[in-house]
Amino acid sequence: MPQLPKIALIGRANTGKSTLFNRLTEQKKAIVSTIAGTTRDRNYGNVSWRGLNFTVIDTGGLDLVHDKNFEQDVFKQANFALAEADLILLVVSAKDGLMPQDKEVAQVLRKAKKPVIIVVNKADNNYLKKQIEDFYRLGLGTPVALSALNGSGSGDLLDVIQTKLKKKAKAPKIDEKIIKIAIIGKPNVGKSSLVNAILGEERVIVSSVPYTTRDPQDTRFHYQKIDWLLIDTAGIRKQVKINDRLERLSVDKSIDTIAQADVVLLVTEADKPLGRQDQHLSEMILDQKKSLIIVANKWDLIGEKDEATINKFTAYYRRFFPYLAYAPIIFTSALESQRVKKILDLALEIYQERFREITENALDKFLKTLLKKHAPARGKGVHHPRIFGFKQTRTNPPEFEIVKDFASDLHYSYLRFMENQLRAKFGFSGTPIVIRARRIKL
Ligand code: GDP
Numbered sequence: 135m136p137q138l139p140k141i142a143l144i145g146r147a148n149t150g151k152s153t154l155f156n157r158l159t160e161q162k163k164a165i166v167s168t169i170a171g172t173t174r175d176r177n178y179g180n181v182s183w184r185g186l187n188f189t190v191i192d193t194g195g196l197d198l199v200h201d202k203n204f205e206q207d208v209f210k211q212a213n214f215a216l217a218e219a220d221l222i223l224l225v226v227s228a229k230d231g232l233m234p235q236d237k238e239v240a241q242v243l244r245k246a247k248k249p250v251i252i253v254v255n256k257a258d259n260n261y262l263k264k265q266i267e268d269f270y271r272l273g274l275g276t277p278v279a280l281s282a283l284n285g286s287g288s289g290d291l292l293d294v295i296q297t298k299l300k301k302k303a304k305a306p307k308i309d310e311k312i313i314k315i316a317i318i319g320k321p322n323v324g325k326s327s328l329v330n331a332i333l334g335e336e337r338v339i340v341s342s343v344p345y346t347t348r349d350p351q352d353t354r355f356h357y358q359k360i361d362w363l364l365i366d367t368a369g370i371r372k373q374v375k376i377n378d379r380l381e382r383l384s385v386d387k388s389i390d391t392i393a394q395a396d397v398v399l400l401v402t403e404a405d406k407p408l409g410r411q412d413q414h415l416s417e418m419i420l421d422q423k424k425s426l427i428i429v430a431n432k433w434d435l436i437g438e439k440d441e442a443t444i445n446k447f448t449a450y451y452r453r454f455f456p457y458l459a460y461a462p463i464i465f466t467s468a469l470e471s472q473r474v475k476k477i478l479d480l481a482l483e484i485y486q487e488r489f490r491e492i493t494e495n496a497l498d499k500f501l502k503t504l505l506k507k508h509a510p511a512r513g514k515g516v517h518h519p520r521i522f523g524f525k526q527t528r529t530n531p532p533e534f535e536i537v538k539d540f541a542s543d544l545h546y547s548y549l550r551f552m553e554n555q556l557r558a559k560f561g562f563s564g565t566p567i568v569i570r571a572r573r574i575k576l
Pocket residue numbers: 319320321322323324325326327328370374431432433434435466467468469470
């Protein structure tokens with residue numbers, strides 16, 4: 135399944151992401167406007183430059199944004215880019231100069247270990263080109279000045295992109311066979327107790343060799359003949375030691391920890407109602423398309439349990455997280471080591487689901503049955519959609535593409551239906567699934 139490297143354009147509203155997208159892909163695909171936040175279409179475009187092919191994503195055009203919350207847009211984009219892209223272009227404006235929000239986003243990007251290029255756009259003349267100096271302060275290497283509008287400097291940018299992508303391709307892939315887990319949750323739900331309980335399990339062997347390529351904060355261990363990495367273990371412990379009250383929900387920290395993981399454990403307290411923070415964290419995990427296990431900890435505090443108790447709690451969790459139906463829920467007690475080992479077994483299972491590949495043949499059959507069962511519903515347009523093909527385009531997380539006619543609009547409920555049918559037939563437990571529609575002109 136060959137995949138093109140992905141490059142995401144992120145940046146504050148109106149820094150010129152769509153114009154740059156057009157410049158790079160040389161087409162008028164993005165709807166360009168000077169009114170902040172007007173691009174709403176999905177923007178993916180393929181670029182070929184001196185033998186190198188890659189996909190550019192204009193995150194400003196993705197539907198990542200809550201209208202009420204403009205200042206958070208760029209963080210949403212960063213979140214998406216950290217999860218999806220091989221290289222991130224942070225677009226800033228020579229005309230505006232260095233803005234506080236540029237600095238905040240750069241801080242998030244510096245912590246994550248993804249290659250980044252600072253693109254100083256709107257450097258339309260020599261005076262503006264000089265403004266580039268300021269952006270060294272972002273600490274993300276040499277910025278590239280260009281004018282997406284008149285095209286000057288865009289060749290230089292493509293050369294830098296080429297160098298960065300080549301460097302990345304050459305880097306040894308040490309991470310390949312290591313399952314990376316992050317433990318996320320609001321303060322006091324029992325994260326560090328769970329870490330201790332997991333690492334204290336008889337068959338879990340904690341490695342004494344430091345994992346040199348990553349943070350010393352991480353803990354490497356061996357279980358079921360597989361290498362595992364608990365992301366930011368020390369961070370979890372340290373925060374508790376200092377002072378519980380000091381442990382605030384630091385958004386950039388959580389984004390970063392989630393970004394590095396394959397599987398995220400969202401730890402909650404079974405004995406207390408779920409709340410806003412649990413929801414917020416779950417949204418971040420969902421945005422980054424990570425595999426997820428919902429952990430209902432402190433199960434020992436629930437008295438007089440019978441067979442119906444788990445069902446009752448499961449129903450409550452499902453109602454609270456309706457968009458996380460794919461995530462398994464596990465009821466644990468870190469204190470009594472109840473089902474702690476099962477967390478790892480479950481994590482291994484859903485890790486494998488994340489990398490599941492369905493053959494073309496199986497998907498062809500699947501599509502035929504599906505179309506018979508339920509003809510595709512129409513969206514906004516007048517035409518009835520015609521679907522020609524369905525294929526898997528990647529794993530980690532699994533991504534599928536529906537090939538359809540150009541003119542019609544497919545109703546989103548049909549995509550939902552397809553996802554449910556895919557899960558019913560092939561599994562994919564714990565992992566989000568992405569289904570995109572590709573329109574073709576006949
Ligand atoms: P963290 O802030 O999420 O890392 O939470 P801690 O692991 O520090 O736990 C917070 C408090 O909850 C401590 O007093 C723990 O002893 C307690 N705790 C953690 N897990 C459990 C559990 O499964 N059952 C009970 N009864 N208490 C727990």
